[in-house]
Amino acid sequence: MNRYLVLAMRRASFDTAVVPLHQQFLEDLRARGRLELSGPFGDKSGGAYLLLADDLAQAQTIAHRDPAHTSGGWDITLYEWAAR
Template sequence: MKRFLVILMRRPQLDPAAIPLHRQFLDTLREQGRNEMSGGFADQSGGAYLLRAESLEEALQIAHNDPAHTSGGWDVTIYEWNAD
């Protein structure tokens, strides 16, 4: 599997109710072996997670099912990461 860095930046219209749903989503990915690590930025502007997927298309499909994306509260950007 390849690694993808998913970056989430908060929008002003962020609904705080989406945060626990997003965390549950990340926990589920972790249980599936797809979320290697995740965390928020110190300035509270957003966060990131390292996603394992077969392709960019699969990574996009997974990330676009994240409540962070479906709620409209975060801008989501995904990069394939060639980490050593």
């Protein structure tokens, strides 16, 4: 599997009620072995997570199911990351 860095940056109109849904989404990914790391940025502007997927298309499909994305409150950007 490849690693994909997912940046989730909050928009001004983000809904705080989505945060627990986003956190549960991440925990579900972790339980399925698809998440290595995750966490918020200290300035509360958003956060990032390291997603495991077969390819970019699969990573995008997974990340676009994130309530942070489906709510429209965050900008989601993915990068294939050759981290070691």
